[in-house]
Amino acid sequence: MSEAQVREAGSMAIERIGAGSEGVPLAERFDAVRRRSLQLVAPLSAEDMVVQSMTDASPAKWHLAHTTWFFETFLLQPSLAGYDPFDPSFGYLFNSYYETVGARHPRPARGMLTRPSVDRVFAYRDHVDAAMRDLIDARTAGHAELRALVELGLHHEEQHQELLLTDLLHAFSCNPTDPAYLDTALPVAEGGPQGDGGWADFEGGIVRVGHDGNGFAFDCEGPLHEVLLRPFQLARRPVSNAQWRAFMEDGGYRRPEFWLSDGWARAQEEGWQAPLYWRDEGQGEWSALTLRGRGPVDPSAPVAHVSYYEADAFARWAGARLPTEAEWEHAAQHATRSASRGRAAEGNTLGSGALQPRAVGSAAEGPLQQMFGDVWEWTQTAYAAYPGFRPATGAVGEYNGKFMCNQMTLRGGSCVTPDDHVRPSYRNFFYPHQRWQVMGLRLAGDA
Incomplete structure (x- = not known):
C-alpha cells in the first residue's frame, strides 16, 4: 500500500x-x-x-x-x-x-x-x-x-x-470494550522512517516572535516582540513511538534521575508506565486506543498522549532538552518560509480526516518535518504574558489572560486541531501532568 x-x-x-x-x-x-x-x-x-x-x-x-x-x-x-x-x-x-x-x-x-x-x-x-x-x-x-x-x-x-x-x-x-469513534482503522505505513531524522541548526540572535497582526489571532499570541536566542538545534522530526519504546525499555519510568520531583511523584501516584491509552499486549507488543479504535502502535508515528513531565524526562534521558517557546516559533517561521507551498497549515490536522498521528512520508522535504499537525509539542516555557500584553476589556478579557499561571506551552497543533488554528504564533497551554490531549515532543539542544 x-x-x-x-x-x-x-x-x-x-x-x-x-x-x-x-x-x-x-x-x-x-x-x-x-x-x-x-x-x-x-x-x-x-x-x-x-x-x-x-x-x-x-x-x-x-x-x-x-x-x-x-x-x-x-x-x-x-x-x-x-x-x-x-x-x-x-x-x-x-x-x-x-x-x-x-x-x-x-x-x-x-x-x-x-x-x-x-x-x-x-x-x-x-x-x-x-x-x-x-x-x-x-x-x-x-x-x-x-x-x-x-x-x-x-x-x-x-x-x-x-x-x-x-x-x-x-x-x-474508560470503556473496557474499546469503542471506536470511527471503526475504520488506518493501516500502519510500511517502511516508514525509523531514525530520529537528525538535527537542524539555527544561529540564534535577536528574532521577532508573536503574531504580526495580519489575520486572526488570540490575544495571548501578541504583541509581536523581540527575543534574544543563543544558537540552538531542533530535531527534524517529533519523537517517535519507537524512540519512546527505547526509553521505556531502558527503565525510563523507573529511573528518578531523569524526572522533575513533581513529575516523579505524579508518575508514581498514577502508575505511569507508558503513554496514556497504550496497553501491553505481551510478547513485546503494545497497542494504543485512538479515535479509530485500538490497534498496534505504529513505531514510526509521533508518540502522543504524554505529559510535560514525561516529555521532560525523555529529553533528559536522550541527553537533550525541550525547546523554548521562542526557539520553536523561530524555527516554525523558518519552516513555513521554506515549505514548498508556503502555508503554515500544511500538515496532518483535522481536515485531513486521519484523526490520529501519522508517520512522516519518505518524500517529506525541508529541514524540519511535521512542525504542524500530528501532535502538539511541549516546550519548556511556562505559559505567561508577552511584554506589553493587555487583556481585552469586559468578559471576553477572561478568555486567556487569567490562565497565565502554572501551565506550560505547547506548539504546532495536532491531528484533531482545526486547520486554520495552525500557525507559528499559536500558543496552547496545559498543566504539566495532563495527558489526554494529543501531546508529543520534539527535542532541542544547544548548538
Whole structure:
C-alpha cells in the first residue's frame, strides 16, 4: 500500500475551513464552522454525548451548547434588538468560566445534565444560528469590532471541536470494550522512517516572535516582540513511538534521575508506565486506543498522549532538552518560509480526516518535518504574558489572560486541531501532568 493510500484509507471527510481573513465571507464561514460541529457528533449516540469521564473533560452535548451560549451571550443579547433568548436557564447551565457573566453549573458535574436533551440542544443551536445570520447580515458590514467578536466566537467553537474529540477519546478509554469513534482503522505505513531524522541548526540572535497582526489571532499570541536566542538545534522530526519504546525499555519510568520531583511523584501516584491509552499486549507488543479504535502502535508515528513531565524526562534521558517557546516559533517561521507551498497549515490536522498521528512520508522535504499537525509539542516555557500584553476589556478579557499561571506551552497543533488554528504564533497551554490531549515532543539542544 502506498503512502497516499495509507493516508486516504478510512479518512473521514471533514470540511476544511479557511480563516475569515483569507476572503471567506463571514456568513459563509459561520455556517461552515457550525456545520462542522454537527458533522463531528454525527457518529455519536445520545448516550455518547452525555458522558463526562473526568473533571478536565466535558460531554459532547455540553460543547455544542456552550459554543452556542457564547454567541448568544456575547453577540446576540448585547447587539440584536428584540432578541429573545432560547431558554434563560441555559445561561447558568452552559457558562464555562466567565465570572463577570454570572454563576454557572459546577464543571465536575456537567455529565449530570441529562436534561436538556440532545434534541433540545440541537434546537438551541438552530435558534441561535438563525439570529446570528440576521445579525451578520444586518450589523457586521463596516463594523470591525463586531466582526472581530464573531470571528473570536468561531475560533472558540473550533477549539471546542478539538476538545470534543479528545474528551470523547478519554471517555471511550474508560470503556473496557474499546469503542471506536470511527471503526475504520488506518493501516500502519510500511517502511516508514525509523531514525530520529537528525538535527537542524539555527544561529540564534535577536528574532521577532508573536503574531504580526495580519489575520486572526488570540490575544495571548501578541504583541509581536523581540527575543534574544543563543544558537540552538531542533530535531527534524517529533519523537517517535519507537524512540519512546527505547526509553521505556531502558527503565525510563523507573529511573528518578531523569524526572522533575513533581513529575516523579505524579508518575508514581498514577502508575505511569507508558503513554496514556497504550496497553501491553505481551510478547513485546503494545497497542494504543485512538479515535479509530485500538490497534498496534505504529513505531514510526509521533508518540502522543504524554505529559510535560514525561516529555521532560525523555529529553533528559536522550541527553537533550525541550525547546523554548521562542526557539520553536523561530524555527516554525523558518519552516513555513521554506515549505514548498508556503502555508503554515500544511500538515496532518483535522481536515485531513486521519484523526490520529501519522508517520512522516519518505518524500517529506525541508529541514524540519511535521512542525504542524500530528501532535502538539511541549516546550519548556511556562505559559505567561508577552511584554506589553493587555487583556481585552469586559468578559471576553477572561478568555486567556487569567490562565497565565502554572501551565506550560505547547506548539504546532495536532491531528484533531482545526486547520486554520495552525500557525507559528499559536500558543496552547496545559498543566504539566495532563495527558489526554494529543501531546508529543520534539527535542532541542544547544548548538
